[in-house]
Amino acid sequence: MAVEAFLNSSKLLQHWPSCLLGLLLVLAIKYVLNQRKKSSKNYSTDRDGDIETEFEEEARGDLQPALEEKPHVQFVPGQTLNPNGARRFLELVRGRRSIRSFSPLTKPSLGVIEDCIRAAGTAPSGAHTEPWTFCVVEEASVKQSVRAIVEHEEQINYNKRMHPQWVTDLRPLQTNHVKPYLTDAPYLILIFKQTYGTAKDGRRKTHYYNEISTSISAGILLCSLQAAGLSSLVTTPLNCGPALRELLGRPVNEKLLILLAVGYPTDDCKVPDLKRKRLDEILVKY
Ligand SMILES: Cc1cc2nc3c(=O)[nH]c(=O)nc-3n(C[C@H](O)[C@H](O)[C@H](O)COP(=O)(O)O)c2cc1C
Known part of the structure; x- marks a missing residue:
């Protein structure tokens, strides 16, 4: 041996x-x-890790683009606000402020809200994935449920989850866990980013840069609401996403990005006395 x-x-x-x-x-x-x-x-683009897991799969030989491949068409420039379009737009958006006192008495038509969401839907998106869902809530009982979820979580946020510095930084805005605007505002728009989609063959479709795309879309929505003479409040209630997603029966690929209150201000509505940065503080020329 x-x-x-x-x-x-x-x-x-x-x-x-x-x-x-x-x-x-x-x-x-x-x-x-x-x-x-x-x-x-x-090439991973999503901080939630969804895209990483997507690309860990070995590339198959029969890869097809999610969009149809067809000849490009002639670009036709759209309507402009000229003359002085930029200046007129500046005057419009300068008037936008976040308000936290909404009149429960006056309500814009749903058609106006729909037009604003149509405008939001014109936003550019990573690989034209259009990774957004806008849920419009006007039913009083649903708004009440949204408020209950948010106030419950916000009480814990203010008392335990948020760093004392964060709570201190919010003091000038006079916000707290009580959110009457969530039931007073005639509309709540819950903006979800779709972290992935489903391709025609049933496989997962990657939604590149879904958070940036949905945020750009939300920005256009804010401007459209302003153009329609409406006021709004962007909120990002910490830890409320899953409960609100379930309340509205949204699928798991959708994550709440912004909870937007929309309507008209009360007559005595007050806003924080804020200043904007000057142009020379935000513009760098080369
Ligand atoms: C990403 C983002 C998150 C925000 N989250 C909240 C929020 O949770 N609650 C709130 O009352 N306001 C929130 N705001 C509103 C800001 O406080 C407000 O935009 C800021 O104070 C400037 O005021 P203005 O909108 O009137 O210019 C948020 C705004 C943004 C853009």
Whole structure:
């Protein structure tokens, strides 16, 4: 037995150059595969990790774009607000303020809200994935449920979850966990980012840069509401997303980005005395 083992090991010793070569080859292949995996992960765009898991799957040979491949069409410039479009738009958006006292007595038509959401839907999006859902709530009982969820979580947020510095920074805005505007405002718009979609073949469709795309869309919505003479309040209630998603029966790929209150201000509505940064503080010319 011992002799046989000795003979085997000496044979191995004889062949050590080819063994070493084989080992080096295996290591080199492993290195190349690792590098390829790393470089595909570099394209990850979502901080929630959804895209990373998407790309961990090995690329198949039959990959198809999510959009139909067809010839491009002639670009036709859209309508402009000229003359002085930029100045007129500036005057419009300068008048926007976040309000926290909404009149429960006056209500814009749903058609106006729909037009504003149509405008929001014109936003650019990563690879034209349009990764947004706008849920419009006007039913009093649903608004009441939204308020109950938000006030419950916000009480914990203010008392425990938020850093004392955060609570201190909010003091000038005079906000707290009580949110009457959630039931007073005639409309609540819950803006969800779709973290992924479903392709025609049933596979997961990656929604690149879904948070940035949905935020741009929300910005257009704010401007449209302003153009319609409506006021709004952007809120981002901490820890409320899953409960609000369930309340509205939205699917798990949708994550709440913004809870927007929309309507008209009360006559005695007050806002914090805020100043905007000057142009030379936000513009750098090269
Ligand atoms: C991303 C984001 C999150 C916000 N979250 C809240 C919020 O949770 N509650 C709130 O009362 N206001 C919230 N606001 C409103 C800001 O406090 C408000 O925009 C800011 O004070 C400037 O005031 P203005 O909108 O009147 O210019 C939020 C605004 C943004 C853009």
